[in-house]
Amino acid sequence: MNTHGITVLKPGLETTVQELPGRIGYLEQGFPVSGPFDKWSFRQANLLAGNPRDSASLECQFLGPSLRFDCDVVIAVTGADMRPKLDGQPVPMWQSLPVAAGQVLELGAAYTGARGYVAVSGGIATPAVLGSRAVFHMARVGGQALVKDQVLPLGPQPLGAPDLLMVPEAGRPSFSTDKTWQIEALAGPNDDWLDSASVEMFFAADWSVQAKSNRTGIRLTGPEFSFAGRALSKGSDHGQDPSNIIDHGYPLGAVNLAGQTPIILVNDSPSTGGFINPFTVASAAFWKLAQAKPGDVLRFRQIDRDEAGRLRAALETVTSAGVTVRV
Structure with a gap:
């Protein structure tokens, strides 16, 4: 038995x-940023486990793993409620949990939210x-992704x-119970390729998360877009479809319009391509995208760059060590 590791019983x-x-620093070579989708829950798990807040930890999607700890550690489980159990007994989320060598943590299907996080003292030390x-x-x-018997x-x-x-209720992200999420977004960089009615429609409509969504892109179903004159009468180098544009860089969080399908480009997304990006989701709203399940509804609220900056600063504050209290 490895005395300084975690054995994967179920991945x-x-x-x-x-x-x-x-x-x-590798976007130009085609490597996405990756990292945790819900930074809020991820960082709080690390703080609870006694780690620097950005340490390597586990992200679990929809159905969590079973893990055996091969040494004494402190762990924390945050994010989606996957009903964690330690040696078959329910344990609380959002607080530090001492674990003895040989004990087994089991996470089930996500009851609320979509992605859970497991941090372990010392951090995960993969290369x-x-x-x-x-x-x-x-x-x-x-x-x-983890495989059975991996250490x-x-x-x-x-x-x-x-x-x-522990993290008090007021310091935790609040997951939607009615399957509806308000997502802050900015117009641009290519909003002028849509007509003004479609820009207004985007921020007024309900958008359903498709099952074909993942860490590359969140695909949405909703009303159809109509396009501005520049999209309908353009040079052939921009492509045939109104949503085509000459290849250009994609910002993280871009709402990429492929034909009539909006795709929000998230952590593992491509960095360039030939579709327009009429809107961009604020980085402070990514944690909500991470916790939205297929069939959930997204409603976009238009903000400007100043408000996006304030929201990001507020999220940085709430994920600092000051939000924890002693058990």
Whole structure:
């Protein structure tokens, strides 16, 4: 038995190692940023486990894993409610949990939300690839999703008795109970390729999350768009469809319009392509995209760059060590 690791008994559904800030500096070579989809829940899990808030930890999608701990550790489970159990007994989320060598953590299907996070004291010590331990599963960059009997190495355990902490309700992300999410977004960079009525329609309509959504893109179903004159009478180098444009860079969070299908480009998305991006989701709203399930409804609220900056600063504050209290 590895005395400094975690043995995967059941892998769950595409459970991956993630780390912040992700894989920075390689977009021009086609490598996405990756990293945790819900940074809020991820960072709080790390703080509760006694780690620096950006340490490598596990992201679990829709159905969580079963893990055996091969040494004494402190763990924390946050994000989607996957009804965690330790040796078959329910344990609370959003607080530090001491675990003895040999104990087994089981996570089930997500009851609320879509993605859960498991942080372990010492952090997960898989090899860094291109500067990050974050896994881009589709291309096997940084590793792949967990598999049965895999052993995940851990970093050194902290000395002394651990601080046992919890995150009060007021400091946790609030998951939608009515399957409707308000998502903050900005107009641009290509909103002028739509007519003004379609820009207004985007922010007024209900958009349903498609089942074919993942960490590359959140596909939406909703009303049809109509286009501005520049999209209908353009040079042949821009492509035939009104939503085509000459290849250009895609911002993270872009609402990429492929024909009549909006696709929100998220953590594992491509960095360039030939479709317009009429809108961009604010980075502070990504945690809500991460927790939205297929069939949930997104309603977009238009904001400007100043408000997007304020929302991001507020999220940085709430994910600092100041939101935890002793158990």
